[in-house]
Amino acid sequence: MSTESPGVARHEDKSAFGFLIVASVFFLISGLVALIIAAKLHLPTLLGEVSWLTYGRMRPLHTNGMLFGWLLAADMGLCFYLVPRLCGVRLWSEKLGLATLGLWTFIILGAVVTLSMGINQGLEYAELPLWLDVLVTVAWVLFAVNIFATVAVRRYQQMYVSLWYILASILWTAFVYIVGNFATHFTSGVNQANLNWFYVHNAVGLIFTPLGLGIGYYFIPKAAETPLYSHRLSMIGFWSLAFVYVWTGAHHMLHGPISQWLQTVAILFSVMLMIPVWSLVWNFFATMKGQWHQLKDNVPIKFLMTGTIFYLLTCFQGPMHSLRTVNAIVSKTDWIVGHAHMAVLGAFSFFAIGGAYYALPRMLGTRLHSQSLANASFWLWLVGGLSFFVSLWIGGFLQGLQWNDATIPFIDTVKFMAPFWGVRLMGGLLMFTGILLFFWNVLITYMGRAERPEPAV
Amino acid sequence: MADYTWTSVLSIYVLMACFVVATAAFLVRAIRSGAVADDEAPKFRMLHDDEPCGRER
Numbered sequence: 001m002s003t004e005s006p007g008v009a010r011h012e013d014k015s016a017f018g019f020l021i022v023a024s025v026f027f028l029i030s031g032l033v034a035l036i037i038a039a040k041l042h043l044p045t046l047l048g049e050v051s052w053l054t055y056g057r058m059r060p061l062h063t064n065g066m067l068f069g070w071l072l073a074a075d076m077g078l079c080f081y082l083v084p085r086l087c088g089v090r091l092w093s094e095k096l097g098l099a100t101l102g103l104w105t106f107i108i109l110g111a112v113v114t115l116s117m118g119i120n121q122g123l124e125y126a127e128l129p130l131w132l133d134v135l136v137t138v139a140w141v142l143f144a145v146n147i148f149a150t151v152a153v154r155r156y157q158q159m160y161v162s163l164w165y166i167l168a169s170i171l172w173t174a175f176v177y178i179v180g181n182f183a184t185h186f187t188s189g190v191n192q193a194n195l196n197w198f199y200v201h202n203a204v205g206l207i208f209t210p211l212g213l214g215i216g217y218y219f220i221p222k223a224a225e226t227p228l229y230s231h232r233l234s235m236i237g238f239w240s241l242a243f244v245y246v247w248t249g250a251h252h253m254l255h256g257p258i259s260q261w262l263q264t265v266a267i268l269f270s271v272m273l274m275i276p277v278w279s280l281v282w283n284f285f286a287t288m289k290g291q292w293h294q295l296k297d298n299v300p301i302k303f304l305m306t307g308t309i310f311y312l313l314t315c316f317q318g319p320m321h322s323l324r325t326v327n328a329i330v331s332k333t334d335w336i337v338g339h340a341h342m343a344v345l346g347a348f349s350f351f352a353i354g355g356a357y358y359a360l361p362r363m364l365g366t367r368l369h370s371q372s373l374a375n376a377s378f379w380l381w382l383v384g385g386l387s388f389f390v391s392l393w394i395g396g397f398l399q400g401l402q403w404n405d406a407t408i409p410f411i412d413t414v415k416f417m418a419p420f421w422g423v424r425l426m427g428g429l430l431m432f433t434g435i436l437l438f439f440w441n442v443l444i445t446y447m448g449r450a451e452r453p454e455p456a457v
Numbered sequence: 458m459a460d461y462t463w464t465s466v467l468s469i470y471v472l473m474a475c476f477v478v479a480t481a482a483f484l485v486r487a488i489r490s491g492a493v494a495d496d497e498a499p500k501f502r503m504l505h506d507d508e509p510c511g512r513e514r
Binding site: 085086088156157158159160161162175179183194195198218221222225227228230231232235239242243246247262362 | 469470472473476477480481484491492493494496497498499500501502503504506507
């Protein structure tokens with residue numbers, strides 16, 4: 001979309017831009033659905049008894065919308081932006097990228113229709129009907145072909161760490177998605193649950209984590225205009241994540257009917273996650289040494305470094321509540337809901353938004369419409385997110401203690417959570433306002449791009 | 458408690474072991490090809506990757 005000079009190839013970024021716009025639209029819609037279902041925890045009769053507006057229909061719509069409509073689409077768009085740049089060549093095929101975008105949009109719209117109609121496979125994060133699963137696989141293959149073909153013709157032999165993460169996540173996503181959405185049909189009972197939790201945990205761990213980290217590794221040095229602290233350390237983090245993450249899913253079934261040794265393996269590898277996590281956080285913080293003053297005015301850096309802190313907190317929580325004693329309290333409570341939201345909305349969405357705020361104006365050859373709006377969206381997300389996550393941690397922990405006391409009726413533990421869910425709703429409202437500002441800023445930046453040309457370097 | 462492990466092991470843990478073996482194979486190949494040599498050059502090069510990307514293909 002940038003202007004081209006005769007004889008010089010520039011990045012077109014059509015696919016990257018398209019994915020980010022589509023992702024922003026689904027971000028808005030999924031955020032609205034999230035607000036409604038959060039309100040339904042207080043007002044179960046809200047929106048009456050229309051079947052497609054019930055909690056059971058809207059909840060999978062929200063989770064799938066946020067995961068695949070917003071975050072994965074945004075990550076794919078940012079991959080289309082950064083991979084050609086890191087390879088020093090244009091994207092292998094913009095036409096293929098746009099075809100992938102068309103198919104992806106069709107899939108998400110198909111998900112909205114089928115889930116609203118109650119067509120649901122009944123497995124967490126794997127609710128989509130089989131024909132949509134097949135289309136997701138096809139779309140992912142198209143995306144993979146474009147990225148791998150771009151990397152294959154790169155100008156530099158040695159790849160920057162973001163490329164390692166993105167290439168690996170493409171392979172891991174295929175593996176995880178096929179196991180979670182197809183292999184589960186050949187099992188039942190506890191074995192199906194084991195496969196499903198492998199998929200649910202690794203949907204975050206082997207899809208959104210490597211994509212998010214690849215994006216962070218690219219945009220933090222770029223936005224701060226300073227080199228990464230250590231490329232070698234980043235590679236240690238990458239390979240340790242590759243060896244460790246796949247084993248951790250069974251920690252969702254601690255104290256369940258799977259063998260003790262499988263639970264122990266999951267706990268052991270969950271604790272070992274500290275290695276890739278700390279290497280990354282150390283690298284990001286050391287990169288920012290002497291650059292922290294940029295937090296004052298640099299909106300992408302605000303999002304990216306706050307995302308790093310949320311990532312650290314998430315990945316400190318994860319190993320801790322995979323320990324049997326802690327898990328006995330927090331498992332299945334609202335603590336886990338707070339933890340999952342901090343990973344997807346706190347860490348990886350902050351990375352994606354930071355990357356989008358950096359990349360979108362550059363794709364359009366313009367400046368962002370409003371730094372003030374971007375700044376306001378950051379504070380709304382930070383305050384809203386913190387109140388959302390912290391209220392659920394506190395409420396969830398106390399809820400778990402109550403569940404361990406057999407003398408307390410279950411319904412009393414539900415009533416006990418009402419004030420915490422109220423804070424969650426208010427936090428969600430702030431975050432949704434932040435999404436609105438983000439969307440508005442992107443829209444006006446696009447519409448007024450000719451009026452604000454990018455200053456010459 | 459009954460042990461329901463065996464099909465899980467067959468269906469997923471063997472796959473996971475294959476996954477790790479494949480990762481190890483990639484790592485060995487990457488080391489041999491020099492792709493992960495101790496080189497900090499990529500982190501400096503990426504700071505200037507907004508330049509035009511060579512000739513039209």
